[in-house]
Amino acid sequence: MSALLRILRTLRRTLLQAVPTILGIIILNFFLLQLAPGDAADVMAGEAGSATVETMQALRERFGLDNPVLVQLANYLGNLAQFSLGFSPRYGMPVTELIGQRLPGTLTLMAMALAIAILIGLTLGSLMAAFSGRLPDRLLSILALLFYSVPGFWIGLMLIVLFSVTLGWLPSGGAGTIGSSYTGFAAIVDKARYMVLPATSLALFYVAIYARLTRAAMLEVKNQDFVRTAYAKGLSPVVVTVKHVLRNALIPITTMAGMHVGGMLGGAVVVETVYSWPGLGRLAFEAVMGRDYTVLLGILLLSSILVILANTVVDLAQAWLDPRIGEQK
Amino acid sequence: MTTETAVTHAATPIQSRASATQAEKPDTPQWHNIKAPDARTTRTASVSVPAGRRELAAFLRNPNALFGLVFLSLMVLVALIAPIAFPGDPLGMVGKPFLWPGQDAAFPLGTDSMGRNVLAGLFHGARISLFVGLTATALGLGVGITVGSLAGYFGGWVDDVLVRIIEIFQTLPNFVLLVVLVAIAQPSATTVSVAIAIVSWPMVARLTRAEFRAIREKDYVVAARSLGFRHPRIIFKEILPNALPPLIVTASVMVATAILMESALSFMGLGDPNVVSWGSMIGNGRELIRTAWYLTFLPGLAIVFTVLALNLIGDGLNDALNPRFSEERS
Amino acid sequence: QSATPTPGGSVAINIGTEPPVLVLIAHTAGAAYYVSGKTNEGLLTYDENFEPQPLLATSWEVAEDGLRYAFKLREGVKWHDGTDFTADDVAFSILALKEHHPRGRATFASVEAVNVLGPHEVELILSKPAPFLLTAFASFEAPIVPKHLYEGTNIPENPHNFAPVGTGPFTFVEWVRGSHVILKKNENYWGEGKPYLDQLIIRFIVDPAAAVAAIESGEVQVSVANVPLTDIERLKANPNLVVDTRPAPYSPSIARAEFNLENPYLADVKVRHAIAHAIDKDFIVNTIYLGYATRLDGPVSPDLARFYNPDVPKYEFDPAKAEALLDEAGYPRGADGFRFKLFVDPTQPSGPPKQTGEYFVQALAKVGIQVELRTQDFATFVKRIFTDRDFDIAIEGMSNLYDPTVGIQRLYWSKNFKVGLPFSNGSKYENPEVDRLLETAAVEIDPAKRLQLFNDFQRIVVEDLPTLDIVTPASITISDKRVQNLKLGAEHLWTNGADIYLAS
């Protein structure tokens, strides 16, 4: 009975709290972007390499840059109120559509990366905790730190060289076989093949964090009395770890994973660049470079909604993991 | 019924010192009754260590931490002596381009595509990378801890407002925000540090807040309040030391993140072009990864080892600051 | 080129940057050059010697006075949507170019009227001669768009700019933003048996190292630009690949350092000369471009052979002379060893422009000029140089285009100094003689006289040195050796691609 109620309550609270946050984000970003030198017309005219005063004027009109800043903000908010993210003259399409094109791919990539990171992280962390203070622990933690401290693009390029150029097993970039007409399972396999390398590159960075976190949490939980109770029942170490320790240790990890969702979107820029992956991170980067504020604001808005959603999911997951959460306090 | 039931040397009431309040006073040296079982295992030496030194001693006893400390000191030393060891601009094009390490004794680690001395770059790069890493972390920690502890400690509307602010920054994709900030402020070591601090503080704030919320409810904090401690004392002396472990781990990770973020910025061409950093060396060398891999590998190695050292120090600090661990290790 | 082309097959071309549009009717984005002509043809195409060749126009005629251009158009051509291609489309497109195309405004400025003389006949009436005009009808430069889809719309935002409908050998299939464009064979193409390819894929692999990996692993068959120069030696050794460095005459690019003449130091021609002597262009060619560039002494690239004047003053690398000039100009070295300080702003924060900037820092320091490098993103650069004019030396890549009046005049003409206008006369160079030469050349129909005017112009600007021209980078294409007819004529890779085929 209380589980559903708990979930509904959490959801309602989150949604109510999200409104001011999102509004704050829009306004903050809007003014932040105003501070960046140059505007979309500069970029477009600059890219063209040749322009005239008239074409510049026309460009500014198209972007709505000829209005005072506050009017631009009001226009944007007006658009939002009608659930429209505006139109990007640079891309020649509504921002919603532009983002919509890339969102599924980005989300899958992020989800896969996060899944890989958590899976490997949990495994490494559990192993490290099991061998805490001994050689395997030391070696694994150095390995994890290596993953962490090697720049993402370096790993990315090395993986490409190894798996695409040398071995020829996996494609070097892109999000799927271009022009293929795969359906069903074949399509999934195809997509997965393209996703393995970028997801791994993206994940490795986080593996270290989860591994360390898991290790710490497991060590913490391991010393608690109820673990001893479990052993006293005659359970084997593996069962104790999986059934009793891990679940309790998952809570700080889910917290961290929630925090990483936003970070991943941004951290993906580099990986997306290396793998020519048509993702939102790259789009955001290009929007900054192109001073295409409607697109950028759209992405940032989406990202904040995503993060808030992720936080909610984390809250729910934690409420499920730990019955004490959400009931009291 | 007020007779002594056992023969004892304390048969006569003993006058206590200053207060003269006790019915009895311990018969000191051998007073075995205060046995504190654990006390027996504690060596007297560690008992007499004055506060503060114990942590240091515990830290220095930890071989990992010591290794980290030595390596980091070495790096700091390298940064300090860089101008003496390699006077002149590390960006100077002093040799033939693409000399491999060992190929020319004048450039033990080779030269890059423009004929710059890689070793000089590594030395001078230590200055900037450590500067960026440490400054950004210090700033991020400072702001994050302040905001997080205020939110977590006071709760209520203070918390509501601060959490909104944290959330606003947290939901922005870090790297994109970083790019925007650098685009606004022009790349330089300082602006890059500040920008990295701006994107990294929310994480610290969240963590601190969570810790503070949990610890705030602990009995020893309630006890501190009951003793009339004021807020700053409770925040900084009672709660903060207990909230440190995750923060220390985060801090050591943050230094690494900052160094790497600077490198990613350089990768995207948004670093400070007038100074060398490990990140910029990697950024410059990345296109050459296939032909002259040492150009990315060497600064990469420097980063890896520094990060490793920092993490070892972090772990060591954590253990040392935790009276339990340092005890067990001894 | 080789024997008999075999039809069929698919070719993927990596062009690096993703273009903002696919049809250049109201845009001039360089990345779109590779795509626009494949779907939307122009009236003419050009051979290596810039001789016009028929495309949508089968014949043409230029009046003696250069004020009337008449074109006979190809018959039986259909738009991709099945509608017939007619003279109305051409007239409409040329007027649209004149109205909306960033360069078209200037190119077609003197076009007073476009008259449709018949279903497949059209004439352009000019108010004054435009000697370059006949070279301006390349597919990507002056694409012809279907009137029935563009008329009455906001042309710069017309959805078909993003999903082209043209007469070209390839029809548009899809554009996945951030990833690729797929074009497929136009079965109704007018060219007999062409195109040979069934499919053409345009990829956008931004990262240079990844771009190399893609061509090495065979995922793309052609890669233009953005391949790290250091990898080229290795790629050359790859038996499956061909590295082609033939120039692209239709739009040769040059690297140059633009001096801000509003800066008191740089206003002094001696200082500019000193800087020229302090810079070792051979070093730049060899170290930064690894030899894949040609030293440049004047504003015209040797790739634009018709207008190239080798006979301009040369500033040899001579630091001593540079120092002497600086002393002479009244800027002795100060206590810190420096005479004065300048900023250098490269267009891009990475690659050769940045490296050139880095070299400037080092080279100028040697002659006592302290230089600070500033890198920034493109928007900031554009604003800094052309709006804020807060710069001393800007290092830019520029295109000569197919004619100096179109590609070079804008950079030196005093009337084209316009604050806020990107890539105009950023130096604020003002020389009445140069103005006169350029203005005269713009309407001079006698090629010999025109060439002379440009030669004089080149000599003067090299003497005055408002801009230090540095190199003209090679245009490098790496391709699978089976891909044939990739670069044809003056248009290079920017042709309609109908002749590309895969040798077995």
Add this chain to the structure above:
Amino acid sequence: MSPASSRLLEVENLTVRFGSADPVRHLSFSVDRGETVAVVGESGSGKSLSALALMRLLPRNAEVPNGRITFEGTDLLKLSDRDIRKVRGREIAMIFQEPMTSLNPVATIGNQIAEVLRLHEKLSRKEARARAIELLNLVKIPDAEKRVDDFPHQLSGGQRQRVMIAIAVACKPKLLIADEPTTALDATIQAQILELLDELRRKLSMGLLLITHDLGVVSRWSDRVVVMYHGDKLEELPTSELFSPDRHPYTRGLAQASIRLEDGVHYTSRTLSEIRVVRDADGQNDYQIRQPVPRDLPPVANDDEPILQVDGLSVTYRTRNRENRALDKATLTLAKGETLGIVGESGSGKSTLSKAIMRLVNAESGSIRFQGQDITSLGPNQLQPVRRDLQMIFQDPFGSLNPRKSIRDILEAPLIVHGVRDAAERRQRIAQTFDHVRLPLSAAERYPHEFSGGQRQRIGIARALILKPSLVICDEPVSALDVSIQAQILNLLVDLKRDLGLSYLFISHDLAVVQYISDRVIVMKDSRIIEESDHKTIWRQPKTDYTRALIAAAAGGETRNRALAS
């Protein structure tokens, strides 16, 4: 009683070693089928470790250098890891000392019980659940069908303890180890649980190893007693002889130091015996029992204004989704020099009352007057001087000490906060307080975790006393202490009262202790004060049924001594 057939467990020469220390040395004892053996001894004497050693559940850094543990003929120490797992939970089961934390917080109690059944009895999920409900019924959890899906935090402390018992007896073990099964439970629940264990022992004819420091419990429920001190077994004796005079001096000391409700001892009439252990030159312990000299106590000054006056105090805890009125219109007064004892059900609001008086939780209504001043709504700054005079000893001694501060820091901070600037003076005050609570000054640099539970409690007391307050609220100050230390602390509190004129609000679930120390007693139940009397009347003429039940449960002991009966 032929040993061969009825002997269940035989421990011989067991030593447990942590690095250089041996907290258990050469311990030998045995348990027969159907027998209850009690282990008593000072806190930290190695009782729990010995029990853990039987289960092979010692902490990883502990080793067993010698000894044999023969259980039904097999040496447990020699079994492989696989085989010992078959013994754990099925043959030998254990109820751990700390019921609050010994259950997995994220699993339902039903699953935690079922787990052991499915493992050892190979029951199906459904069968195991049905059995779990049966077991919950057996341990008298009301509404077992519903509560089987509850999580541990939804149960009260006593109920959790019972779930632990259900887990332990699920597979009908032959030996049940119960480590302090009733600490921190109020008298009625304590009695119920012990009765339950005893019943199970009889029904299943299992051996019961009962670890406790409560001699009342020992004498009432066990057959034999093992007395431990510092890892050594001092002696083993039949329970009936526990109170006989010719035992080991330490055992005698324990017996004398313990107070029983039915003895009716009061601080005004008698000091409590203390055991003093002195190590001779040759390293032998010399156990001495002493009864401190009696004290002349000033009469309680009932005259002028009371030191504390609480009027209609109510506290409601508001959490996100429910309200809990933890204290309902409490009214009480406390004269200078008086000790007011508070007893009552667990969760009846005793700690809440003390925290409200301390202004650590905000009162919803009502007023608090302290030393004539209304402190109900003072701001933090005005409260500061009041805090100095009003101190509290927290219920959880470990939790109320900052784990990262040495004891010196913990004691010094209040002095600094309350304006003792002079370092020398602070040092002197600390030394003096250490003396008060019988802690050696050499312990000052150590950290809370380096002390035993009893010592921590004394540190808490020291912190409360160092500011020389006039009122101390003591929330269960002796619950974690064994009788010998309890006696010391109680004597100390009385001394301080005499010397400093302190007043106490004294909360305890141990009626005998409350009886000993209080001048007046109030009884709390369901957030209310239900009864108030002076210390004599309340035990003789309790007014409410609850109080009567409480006293009956606490006093039943001697009359039903099984050891004597059997």
